[in-house]
Structures are given as C-alpha cells and as structure tokens.
Amino acid sequence: MRGVVLHAPGEIRVEDLPDPAVLEPGDAVLRLEATCVCGSDLWRYRGEDPFSTPQHMGHEYVGVVEEIGSSVHSLTPGDRVVGSFFASDNSCEICAAGYQSSCVHRQLMSGAQAQRLRVPLADGTLVVVGGTPDDAQLRGLLAASDVFGTGWFGARAAAVSPGKTVVVVGDGAVGLLGVLSARLQGAERIIAMSRHASRQQLALEFGATDIVAERGDEGIERVRDLTHGLGAHCVIEAVGTNEAMRQAFTLTRPGGHLGFVGVSHGVSFEGRELFMSHVHLHGGPAPVRDYLPELITRIMANEINPGRVFDLDLPLDGAAEAYRAMDERTAIKVMLRP
Numbered sequence: 497m498r499g500v501v502l503h504a505p506g507e508i509r510v511e512d513l514p515d516p517a518v519l520e521p522g523d524a525v526l527r528l529e530a531t532c533v534c535g536s537d538l539w540r541y542r543g544e545d546p547f548s549t550p551q552h553m554g555h556e557y558v559g560v561v562e563e564i565g566s567s568v569h570s571l572t573p574g575d576r577v578v579g580s581f582f583a584s585d586n587s588c589e590i591c592a593a594g595y596q597s598s599c600v601h602r603q604l605m606s607g608a609q610a611q612r613l614r615v616p617l618a619d620g621t622l623v624v625v626g627g628t629p630d631d632a633q634l635r636g637l638l639a640a641s642d643v644f645g646t647g648w649f650g651a652r653a654a655a656v657s658p659g660k661t662v663v664v665v666g667d668g669a670v671g672l673l674g675v676l677s678a679r680l681q682g683a684e685r686i687i688a689m690s691r692h693a694s695r696q697q698l699a700l701e702f703g704a705t706d707i708v709a710e711r712g713d714e715g716i717e718r719v720r721d722l723t724h725g726l727g728a729h730c731v732i733e734a735v736g737t738n739e740a741m742r743q744a745f746t747l748t749r750p751g752g753h754l755g756f757v758g759v760s761h762g763v764s765f766e767g768r769e770l771f772m773s774h775v776h777l778h779g780g781p782a783p784v785r786d787y788l789p790e791l792i793t794r795i796m797a798n799e800i801n802p803g804r805v806f807d808l809d810l811p812l813d814g815a816a817e818a819y820r821a822m823d824e825r826t827a828i829k830v831m832l833r834p
C-alpha cells in the first residue's frame with residue numbers, strides 16, 4: 497500500500513509500505529476512504545518535536561472494515577467506521593467517565609495517512625456510520641475523527657452553556673470547529689480571534705457573533721471592551737503556544753472556564769498567578785470517542801457541515817504539497833484521498 501512517511505523535518509515522502517494485518521484478536525484492518533494532515537503533525541514537520549526514526553504519519557480516518565480479529569464482535573467487514581487518535585477499550589473506569597483518550601489501555605494511533613490502517617481495540621475505538629455518506633458528509637465524518645471532536649471537547653472543557661460569552665483563540669480547523677461546537681452547545685455570544693479573511697468568514701458561518709482581528713495586547717483590549725471589562729465566561733484555546741495560552745488565560749474572567757486543546761509547547765505558568773486567577777482550567781487530548789456517536793448522527797442528518805474546514809483536496813500522493821499548504825497556512829485543512 498501507499499503511505500506517508502516523514503523522514504526528517506520538512507521531508508515528506510509517499511512510499512510503498514507493507515499492508516497492515518490483524519496482529520491481535522481485537523484488531524481491525526480498514527481500507528481508508530479519507531484521511532488528512534493535522535495541525536499537530538506540523539510540530540514534527542517543523543522540527544519542533546524531535547524524532548529519530550522515520551514517522552508513518554496520520555491519525556484521522558474514515559474507512560471500511562476489511563478484516564477483523566477473532567475477538568471483535570461489534571464490527572463486520574464492510575462496515576464504514578470512524579475512529580480517532582487514541583485507540584481505547586471504551587469499557588474501563590476512565591472510559592466510562594468519558595475520558596477515552598486516557599483509557600488505561602489506550603494506544604496512540606499513527607499511520608492513517610495511507611491506504612490501509614490497523615486499528616487495535618477495534619470494538620472500543622471504532623464507531624459505525626449508518627448509511628452511505630455523500631461527499632460533504634464524508635468530509636464531516638473526517639472532521640469528527642479529530643478536529644471537530646477536539647473543538648467539541650474545547651467547548652465542553654470551557655463549560656459552554658446557554659447564555660454564555662465564549663472567546664475562541666486560534667483560527668485553525670480546531671478553533672473554527674470550537675466556534676461551531678460553542679454554538680451547538682448554546683453559547684449566546686461567540687468572539688472568534690482571527691486575522692485571516694477566509695477564516696473569519698468560516699467562523700461567521702459556524703456561528704461567531706464577533707470577530708477580533710487584533711493580536712496581543714490590542715486583541716485583549718478589544719475582547720475586554722466586548723465583555724464589559726470582565727473577560728469571557730468561557731475561553732477555548734486551540735493553538736498550544738505560550739502566547740496563545742497566556743492570551744486565553746488573560747481573557748477568562750474570574751470564575752470562568754478555560755478549555756485548552758492546542759497541544760502545549762513551552763507553556764508555563766507561575767503557581768501564584770493561577771492561584772489568584774479563579775480560572776477553571778481543563779483540557780488535554782480530546783476524548784473524541786465519547787462524542788463520535790452524537791457528531792456522526794448530526795452530520796449524517798445534514799444538521800451541520802463541519803467538513804467545510806477542508807479547503808484543499810489532494811490525492812495521497814500529494815502529501816508533500818498538503819504539508820506545505822498547512823505549514824504555510826495557505827490551506828485551513830487538507831483532505832487526502834487514498
């Protein structure tokens with residue numbers, strides 16, 4: 497099969513790789529219909545997360561079950577499924593509490609930028625899609641696999657509920673889908689921070705009520721003006737840098753909630769400022785598995801169109817161009833068709 501391998505920072509190659517096989521009784525092997533490049537893949541692509549061996553990339557996928565192990569009971573070859581970036585048993589105490597991405601048996605997925613994928617803990621990890629998706633729905637399902645599920649968790653972690661004012665820091669796919677999630681979870685006012693016209697447009701389409709294009713201290717002032725000087729009830733941080741996290745923290749009012757879902761890099765806080773802030777902090781790798789059934793149902797009912805974040809489509813063999821477009825921010829999110 498063909499698959500995407502990162503050999504060194506900036507060096508993406510699409511190569512012939514061995515076909516994955518069932519190795520454990522709980523495994524499934526999928527033939528992938530759609531995959532994509534993640535903002536989090538860029539940390540390694542840019543050399544900011546060091547690695548020493550070639551990396552078989554990708555953790556977002558929609559596919560059809562081709563083969564199952566002997567203990568898999570909830571799936572049948574031919575089922576169309578969505579999974580996420582952590583495989584989980586979906587049955588331990590942590591999973592039952594809704595934190596499948598910290599499952600006691602969790603396994604980090606990789607290798608989904610390929611034609612086929614082995615998924616461990618298949619019964620717990622994969623969710624079957626009822627019906628045959630059209631193209632927009634397929635894009636939506638692919639978004640649900642990570643960026644939509646992550647935006648959804650960001651809004652949950654920020655305790656979004658009806659009547660609340662929400663600020664979203666970050667205008668990548670996760671931030672934009674954080675806007676959509678905040679709207680679906682009932683937010684009254686959603687302030688999206690973005691400097692890019694096409695991203696602002698999509699934020700408005702997803703339900704943003706205000707756009708703040710200013711950055712840094714100016715951006716903070718603008719949001720303060722919009723929130724009567726108090727800051728927001730709920731802030732979703734979807735970048736992961738110290739600057740973005742500090743901005744998000746500053747914009748959260750005392751007693752408010754900050755949901756941080758950007759993968760933290762170089763973020764640091766002093767205990768005393770946390771102590772004095774009265775800000776609720778919650779975040780981490782999203783338990784996407786917990787949200788997949790609801791998100792899939794809404795997508796297949798055409799209630800929402802989260803797949804709008806994919807603004808560039810390439811064949812799998814165009815992966816090097818896909819990484820470049822994501823890195824240079826000429827695309828919001830690139831879909832790869834295996």
Ligand SMILES: [Zn+2]
Pocket residue numbers: 584585586587588589590591592596598599600601
């Ligand atoms: Zn578990």
